[in-house]
Amino acid sequence: MELVARTPSEEDIALAAAIPKRRTDRRRFTSWPVPRGHLDLMVDRAAEAGALLIPVVGQLTRLRLTTAIDQAALRQQEDPEYQAEIAGWSGRGRLAEDGVMAGSAQPAGRVHGDTAMRTFSGGTLPDARTARDEPDGGQLLVVATLADNPTAILRAGEAASIALLTATGRGMATCPLSQPFEIADTRAIRDEVLDGAAHPHLILRTGWLPVSTPPPPRSPRRQLMDTVDHMPAAWPPRPR
Ligand SMILES: Cc1cc2nc3c(=O)[nH]c(=O)nc-3n(C[C@H](O)[C@H](O)[C@H](O)COP(=O)(O)O)c2cc1C
Numbered sequence: 048m049e050l051v052a053r054t055p056s057e058e059d060i061a062l063a064a065a066i067p068k069r070r071t072d073r074r075r076f077t078s079w080p081v082p083r084g085h086l087d088l089m090v091d092r093a094a095e096a097g098a099l100l101i102p103v104v105g106q107l108t109r110l111r112l113t114t115a116i117d118q119a120a121l122r123q124q125e126d127p128e129y130q131a132e133i134a135g136w137s138g139r140g141r142l143a144e145d146g147v148m149a150g151s152a153q154p155a156g157r158v159h160g161d162t163a164m165r166t167f168s169g170g171t172l173p174d175a176r177t178a179r180d181e182p183d184g185g186q187l188l189v190v191a192t193l194a195d196n197p198t199a200i201l202r203a204g205e206a207a208s209i210a211l212l213t214a215t216g217r218g219m220a221t222c223p224l225s226q227p228f229e230i231a232d233t234r235a236i237r238d239e240v241l242d243g244a245a246h247p248h249l250i251l252r253t254g255w256l257p258v259s260t261p262p263p264p265r266s267p268r269r270q271l272m273d274t275v276d277h278m279p280a281a282w283p284p285r286p287r
Pocket of ligand 1: 069070071072073146147164165222223224225226249265266
């Protein structure tokens with residue numbers, strides 16, 4: 048396989064610049080709505096990456112989606128294996144080399160508006176200060192594909208990454224939500240939220256924190272070479 052390098056576009060450079068700024072932010076958002084233009088840009092870029100990004104509009108559709116999140120969370124809460132797994136990789140200290148740090152997660156059972164957030168062990172991250180009784184303006188989007196095969200799943204991941212970085216570049220906070228996709232039955236989302244038209248893979252939540260809110264701590268990362276390897280055919284590089 049020949050690997051061809053191309054000159055990065057301005058858009059690529061802007062997305063790359065958002066990488067060190069992006070964090071999963073599980074806090075409550077302000078009520079400021081996400082502008083239509085920002086959503087359109089996320090949708091367009093996800094489409095270029097080969098996946099559908101579907102903003103959840105309409106009260107009933109949103110209710111169906113948030114109900115699916117609630118039901119998945121309930122099932123997981125009753126599952127001792129899930130509980131043991133999440134306890135094993137969250138609640139980590141600042142010197143952790145992987146997993147979710149206590150300082151990046153919130154105390155158990157947080158629900159922002161209608162959206163239940165995943166509970167991690169020992170979460171300590173407080174909400175940023177919003178106005179009293181201010182509703183959470185988090186926008187939910189579903190990453191989906193027409194096909195349901197390994198290539199489609201790869202494209203969905205790339206599209207999710209690009210959508211998250213696009214939102215970060217516009218100053219918005221983001222959080223992926225995947226609990227409904229971790230239980231066996233995801234039909235409720237496919238049929239009731241997407242009208243059976245596409246295969247859902249991930250939910251993204253995005254919105255605004257109050258101006259000047261410091262970001263949550265940076266998550267630990269394993270060493271690059273612990274997670275990726277050279278393709279046998281592409282390494283060692285051929286001399287030119
Ligand atoms: C496919 C995928 C699913 C995720 N699902 C959730 C989720 O359900 N709830 C949550 O709070 N974070 C979720 N996350 C966020 C990860 O926990 C987070 O990316 C990881 O802890 C690293 O933190 P960072 O994004 O701030 O670098 C998900 C991330 C990915 C890539």
